[in-house]
Amino acid sequence: MRAAAILVAAGSGTRFGAGQPKQFANVAGKPVVRWAAECLLPHVAHLQPVGDPALLGPALAGLGCLPAVPGGGARQDSVRAGLEALAPLAPDVVLVHDAARPCVPGHVVPALLAALARVPGAIPALPVADTLKRAAGGRIEATVERAGLFRAQTPQAFHYPTLLRLHRQSGATGLTDDAALLEDAGLAVDLVPGAEDNIKLTYPEDLMRLERALAPAMLPRVGIGFDVHALAPDRALVLCGVVVPHALGLAGHSDADVGIHALCDAIYGALAEGDIGRHFPPSEATWKDADSAHFLAHAAGRIVARGGRLANADVTLICEKPKITPHAAAMQARLSELLGVGPGLISVKATTTERLGFAGRGEGIAAQVVATVLLPA
Numbered sequence: 001m002r003a004a005a006i007l008v009a010a011g012s013g014t015r016f017g018a019g020q021p022k023q024f025a026n027v028a029g030k031p032v033v034r035w036a037a038e039c040l041l042p043h044v045a046h047l048q049p050v051g052d053p054a055l056l057g058p059a060l061a062g063l064g065c066l067p068a069v070p071g072g073g074a075r076q077d078s079v080r081a082g083l084e085a086l087a088p089l090a091p092d093v094v095l096v097h098d099a100a101r102p103c104v105p106g107h108v109v110p111a112l113l114a115a116l117a118r119v120p121g122a123i124p125a126l127p128v129a130d131t132l133k134r135a136a137g138g139r140i141e142a143t144v145e146r147a148g149l150f151r152a153q154t155p156q157a158f159h160y161p162t163l164l165r166l167h168r169q170s171g172a173t174g175l176t177d178d179a180a181l182l183e184d185a186g187l188a189v190d191l192v193p194g195a196e197d198n199i200k201l202t203y204p205e206d207l208m209r210l211e212r213a214l215a216p217a218m219l220p221r222v223g224i225g226f227d228v229h230a231l232a233p234d235r236a237l238v239l240c241g242v243v244v245p246h247a248l249g250l251a252g253h254s255d256a257d258v259g260i261h262a263l264c265d266a267i268y269g270a271l272a273e274g275d276i277g278r279h280f281p282p283s284e285a286t287w288k289d290a291d292s293a294h295f296l297a298h299a300a301g302r303i304v305a306r307g308g309r310l311a312n313a314d315v316t317l318i319c320e321k322p323k324i325t326p327h328a329a330a331m332q333a334r335l336s337e338l339l340g341v342g343p344g345l346i347s348v349k350a351t352t353t354e355r356l357g358f359a360g361r362g363e364g365i366a367a368q369v370v371a372t373v374l375l376p377a
Contacts, residue, residue, distance in 0.1 A: 003113065004091035005040040005155065006082035009033050009051035009099035010071020022201050023099035024055055028214040031059040032201055035102030035214060038063070040155065043109040046089055050082040051099070076175055080167040087164065094163060096178050097155035100201040103213045104155065111192040112157035120159045121182045124194035125150035152177055153194040162187070218374035220311060223269030225262035228358075228366040239317060239324070239365070240331035240348055241293055241338060246322045250365060253282040257292035258367040259315050259348070263335065264292075266313065266371035267299040271306060296338045303373055310341050311372040317350040318359050318366040324350030 009023045023033040033049075037060055040047055049056045049068040056068040069085045071078035079096055086094065093116050095109065108124050115122035128151060132144035156178055166181040175181065179189045197213045199206055235249025240259035250256035264276045273279075280287050280295055303310055315335070317324050324331075328348045336343040353360040 001093060001113070001116075002089075002091045003044040003093050003095065004046040004048065004086050004089060004160070005044040005095040005097060006079060006086070007033065007037055007040065007047060007049045007065075007097055007099050008071070008075065008078050008082070009049055009056060009068075010075075010078040021051075021055070023051075024059055025201065025207065027102060027201075027207060027210045032102045032210075033059050033099040034063070036097060036099045036104070037065060039102070039104035040095060040097055040109070041065075043113070044095060046086065046091065048082045048085050049099075050078045050085075074173070076167065076170075076173070079178060083160075083164045083167055086160070091160045093157060094160040095155040095157050096163075098200060101154055101198055102201070102210060103197050103199060105195040105197055108192070108195060108198065109155065109157075112155065115190045115192055116157055116159060119188040119190045120162045121157065121179055121187060121189040122192055123156040123177070123179050123189060124153045124198065125191045126153070126194040126196065127151075150191060151194070152179065153198050153200075158182070216307070217377040218308070219377045221270040221272075221308075221373045221375055223266040223271070223371050223373070225265030225267075225269060225369040225371070226366070227258045227261040227265065228364055229256040229258050230358075230364040231362065237322070238292070239327070240315060241296070241334035242327055242330045244322055244324075244327050254280075254287050254290040254295075255292050258365050259317055259331065259369075260292040260296050260335075260338075262367035262369040263313055263315055263371065264295050264299045266369040267303065267310075267373065270371055270373040271302055271308075271375075273302060293338055296335070300339045306375055308373050308375040310339055310345060311374050312345045312347070313339075313369060313371040314347045315349070316368045317348070318353060318368065319350065319364075320352050320355065320360060320362055324348075 024031050037047060047065045049060060049065055050071045051068060053068040069081050072081055112122045128146045128149040132146050133140050134142045134144055166185055170181055182189050199209055229250040229252045231248040232251035233248055237244045237246040237249045238255045238257045261276055268274055276295060331348040332343050332346050336346045358364045359366055
């Protein structure tokens with residue numbers, strides 16, 4: 001059974017209210033229409049987009065779709081244009097899908113194609129669960145019996161020759177789906193189970209629902225970092241990427257920024273990728289007196305490479321002097337800049353050891369960091 005699909009993307013999306021048609025809005029990093037196409041492609045030999053070729057070309061680049069054909073003034077016109085474009089390929093069955101539905105669960109299309117072995121048409125649908133009211137002018141006129149009522153979804157599946165013939169012959173106007181053509185012709189259309197996640201992007205608030213449905217599941221991973229360096233003369237004191245006025249700096253192979261070093265270790269720990277010494281060995285001359293910003297940029301890049309994002313980082317500097325509070329906001333801003341996140345995700349604070357130990361005696365500065373990274377499940 002040779003299957004093809006028509007992706008109807010010619011609507012203007014006036015109810016969505018954005019500056020572009022809703023099917024080209026970005027959701028979870030990709031245009032809605034691209035998500036929709038990717039749902040159909042595993043099941044069909046040919047996918048025919050219908051809509052503005054100038055917009056569809058970039059949105060569907062690299063997917064192997066047929067060249068887009070322009071749509072018409074009404075949905076029926078657009079579907080007919082797609083059917084005519086597929087005529088030289090003569091598929092046995094055709095799926096018709098709204099480009100504004102980017103999330104089609106995997107069970108839907110196989111169920112539709114299986115139904116076509118016994119009937120000329122099939123659609124996914126969900127039973128109406130809410131109480132229905134008929135109203136006018138904001139006032140209820142009647143309660144509508146919901147028994148036997150279903151919410152129709154797409155993609156809808158048909159024997160291709162049948163749907164092409166009905167579109168060519170029908171004089172009906174204003175139909176909102178293709179199953180109605182078969183209904184008018186007295187042909188059987190079966191229902192298969194739809195899905196609540198098969199959301200049609202209609203209003204701006206639908207974007208949030210689609211983000212939740214399409215974004216990959218993320219699991220939190222927590223890392224802990226700790227670093228300490230001795231105070232020494234003739235060096236600048238760099239903490240969390242900020243030069244802090246002080247009589248002493250920190251001794252170390254690089255600039256010895258304990259705040260960034262501990263933060264890197266926390267990130268690498270959350271990623272299960274070792275510690276800062278594994279990535280930047282102190283035995284290598286390359287890192288002599290290096291700006292630790294390079295290390296943190298690398299750690300941030302590792303988060304991105306793993307498909308994750310930083311949820312938060314909490315940095316605690318441990319020292320008697322200098323006072324950290326006057327510089328904490330600048331440190332927060334610098335760390336958020338290096339990590340590419342908002343400053344609200346980064347905390348920088350300080351504490352003392354009540355004059356106990358090496359930090360209490362002013363011999364060195366330590367840092368402790370807890371970082372949470374979200375990674376794909």
